[in-house]
Each structure stands twice: as C-alpha cells, then as structure tokens.
Amino acid sequence: MLKKLFNGTLRPEESVLLRKNLTRGFVNFVRYFFLLALSYVVLFQLLYMISYSLRPESDMYNPSVVWIPSEITWHNFDVAIKALNYVDAGLVSLWLGQVSAMIEVFVCAVVAYGFARFEFGGKNFVFFLVLLTIMIPVQMLVVPTYLNYSHFDILGILNQFRQWTGIDLRPNIVDTAWTFYLPSFFGVGVRSGLFIFIYRKFFESLPRELEEAAYVDGAGPMRPFLSVILPSSGVVFLTVTIFSVIWHWNENYMAGMYMVDNKPLAVMLDTFSSAAKNVGGDSRNSRMAACLLFIAPVLVLYMFLQRKFVQSIDRVGIVG
Template identity: 40%
Template sequence: MKKSNRSGAALRRAGGTAFGLYRFLLLAGLSVIILYPVLYSVSLAVRAAQDLYDPLVILIPRHFTWDNLKNALVHLEYAQAFPNSMALVLASTLLQAASCSLVGYGLARYRFRGRGVIFAMVILTIVVPPQTVIIPNYMNFRYFDPLGLVSLWNLATGQQAAVNLINTNWAFYLPAALGMGIRSGLIIFIFRQFFRGMPRDLEEAAYIDGCGALRGFFRIMLPNAGPAFLTGTLFSIVWYWNDYVYTSNYLSNSKTVMNQLYRLYDHIGHIMEYEMNTSPYEGILLLQAGVLLAILPPLLLYVFLQRYFVESIERSG
C-alpha cells in the first residue's frame, strides 16, 4: 500500500515537472515570436552599414553606431513631430475617455426605448472599416456646418463664410468629445461591461443621500471605475498614436510622428542616394531607426504600466 502511494506521488511529481517544462517551453517560444521583431528592429537601428551585408550578423551587430538614430531624428523632424503627436493624442484620449464613460454608463444602468438598437450601432462601429466613412467625414470637416448655423448666417448676412477643420486638431477633438473617436465603440463596450458588473446598492445609497444621476455618477461610479479608465485610456493612446489613416487625410500638412515616418518611407531612396550619398538598400537601417523612434513612446508606456494594465483587463473583462 505504501509502495503504491509512493509510486503515485512520484508519478504526480513527474507529471507536474513535465507540465511545468512544457509551459516554460511554450511561453519561451511565444516570447521569442513576439519579441523577435522588436529586437531585430533595435539591432538594425544600431548597426553599421557594413554589418548589413555580413551573413554572420543576425541580432548582435559587430559595429555599433548611433548615426542611424541621429539621422532618423533629423529626417523625422522628431523635435517638432513628437510634441504635435502628444498634443493630439493626450487631448483626444481625455475627451474620448470622458464621453465614452458617460455613454457606457447610460447603456449599462438606464432602461429606455431603443437602448438595444443604440448598443447594436455602437458595436457596428467596431467592425466598420474607417476607409468606408473617411470621405464623408472629410467633407463634413472641410465644410463644417453644425446644425446648419453657418448656412443660416450666410443667408442672414449675405456673406460666404465657411468653417474648415481640415489640418486642425479639431477634426480629432470633436469626434472624441462626442463619443465617435478612433475605436470609440470598443471603449464604450468596455465601460458598459464594467458598469454592469458594479452593484446597484452603491447608486441607491447615493440616491438616498440626495445625489442625482450625474452627481452619483461623478461621486460614486467614477472613483470606482479606475480599471476601465486605465484600459480604455491605454487603448486610446496607442490607437491615436499609431493612426495613419485619419492623420494622413485630416492633418496632411501637419507634422506628426506617423506622418513623418511614412514620408520617410516614401523618400528613403532619394534620401540615401542623393542626400547621404549611400546605396538606397542601406536605407533600411535609417527606416528601422525611424520605426524604433515611432514605437518607443507606447512601448515605454506599456513597460511601466503593464502590471496595472493586466489587472484592469481582468477586472473590466
């Protein structure tokens, strides 16, 4: 009897060890798949041109150099593009978080006719590609006329006034403030799911104490919605930072990091051959240095906030 118990315990330990080894190998393989492109980009950004033609150099360069990053900073005009991108991203993110939290709270807590239809339309905005609505949105911002007020002013005064929001950040601020920013549907969904999981006793206690709907939302619900806000804010920052479809159309004359990166990609051959007197094939080093500078801010943001981000994902669903 004791022998069979010892053999069973040994089998369980062996099974636990085998499962632990399998889990380690699986996670290590996934980590390599995920991290290899980033590590390869870093390797290309800091290697010299002669290492590009060396088949023995894979990840660790033989000749380190910072010239690629310095040249990328110059051609991206990073000193100007970075503040422009940050102003666009931070303001749009704050406006989007505020509007989406209100919409998500209303859909989660209040029962009214048409609530299901509105929520279905919110979900629909997640799957609709932005290219299908970018032309109508462009015309709307190019000849901005809210509620026909500009046309009414022209009729009353006989003037031909026009409001053009193209090449201004207002083309991003207004949709974000109205819950129609980039991927707002998903952020509304996150807030709706989070508020649905909160107990109604909190609101009922606030109502008994004399709080109205808005005061109860700001005083009771928002302080407890930190995980949802963190999740939605991080998603919003990454989407606005990485966006090129909207910024290239609405801010074609503005210098943002992504716009400058795509301009660098379009002119890399001309830059390497005529401005730097090198082979256009070596432009991959300059381009990878530009890519590294472009992904560095959201990458650092995730590195420092990844623990809170994982916790917020678990709590908000």
C-alpha cells in the same frame, strides 16, 4: 521513487503520486515551451530592430555580423530624427492624439454609464448602433468625412443660413486638431465603440447601492457618476487609457488624410523612406531606427504602467 518503479516495487499510492508529478512536469514543460516560443517571436523582432539600428550600413554586406554590430553608430538615429522631424511631429502626436485620447476616455465612460444604469426606450437598439460603429471601417467613411470637414456644418443649419443670406459661415476644420477632438468629444473617436462596450460591462458589475443612496439624498445624475463610479473604476480606466493612448499614437490613416501641415509621428513614419532620402540615407538601418524611435515613448510608458496594467486586466472582467 523512479528506482522503485524500475524495480517493480512501487506501492499503489506512490504510483498515483508519481503519475501526478509526471503529469504536472509535462504540463509545465509544454506551457513554458509554448510561451517561450511565442515570446521569442516578439522579442526577436525587438532585438532585430535594436541590432540593426545601431550598426553601420556596411555591416549589411559583412557576413560575419549577425547580431552584434562591428561598431556601434548613432548615425541611423540622427537620420531618423531628422527625417521624422522627431521633436515637432512628436509634439503634434501629443496635442493631437493624446489630448483626443484623454477626451475619449472620459466621454466614453459617461456614455457607457448611461447604458449601464438607466432604462429607456430604444436602449438596445442604440447600443446595437454603438457596436455597428466598431464594425464599419474608417476607410469607408474617410472621403465623405473629409468633404464634410472642409465645410463643417452641424445638421445642415449653417448651410440653410447660407442659402438664405448668402453668407457662408461653415468653417474649414481640415488640418486642425478639431478633426480629432470633435469625434472624441461626441464619443465616436478612435474605436470609441469598443471602449463604451468595455466600460458598460464593468459599470454593470458594480453594486448599485451607493448610487441609490446618493439619489435618496437628492443628488442629480452627474453626482453619483463623479463621486461613486469614477473613484471605484480605476482598473477599467487604466485599461481603456492604455488602449486609447496606444491607438491614438499609432493612428496614421485618418491623420494622413486630415492633417496637411501638422503631421503626427505615425504619418511621418509612413512616409519615412522618401524623407530619409533627402537627409542622407534611406537604409534598413535607418528605417529600424525610425521604428524604434516611434515606439519608444509608448514602450517607456508601458514599462512604467505594465505591472498595474497586467493586474488590472484580471479585475476588469468582461462578460459577454
């Protein structure tokens, strides 16, 4: 066809086809070029971490070593595991962060169901407050919250009791898992507002008929939620769970403030440099090894769920 083009013997319908093919080729080229360039930005960093964590420190001053280490060493990982206190801190991350994530995933769904399916006075205002909780950063709240946690009290009841009787029953919940469980349990945990938003949009897109049928049969409000909504919301649950798991795993700001003895991995990573000095070497290599060890569990989990997750994004459908 190109030959004909140069000879000038191209018929009109062929020229239309040629133009179409060329356009498609060009669009494909631009698309792949752009996506590959951006993928490179991400994968470069991952390879960089792997390459640096496997090489001895002496390779840093060896100009012939760019990507492939002169010898493979596990020394950096040894340092990182010791300095991070990897197993213990990892377990703290699990029972502190991941349990809290599971609570959050469920509670936010319940709250969002209330917003999605029922009409009541002040609903819009309350939902505005939900969005407000996403907008105000935790950094602004962390100091008063810390002080409140050290004398935990629900709406001043126990304080009243103390003033009447002189007995202080207010528990100190700093350095306990309650600092994470309680907010999650009440739907104001790590980025809960965003999850309530996502759930609500999804629930609103589900048909109401099945729930109505359950009500006609005389079921209470929890029944339709548990037996109709939950089974048909697998996709949105997967999306929210993945986000919640990752954000809880990475949370180091609040955990650094509230937890003293039981520090999760994210906090240990934050203070890695000084800890590594005590166990035989804070170098770029050991820092990269620590970063890799930190993201490894989430990365592995993501690899297993990635196909499902990528497909589920298609079906969650967030409409403004």
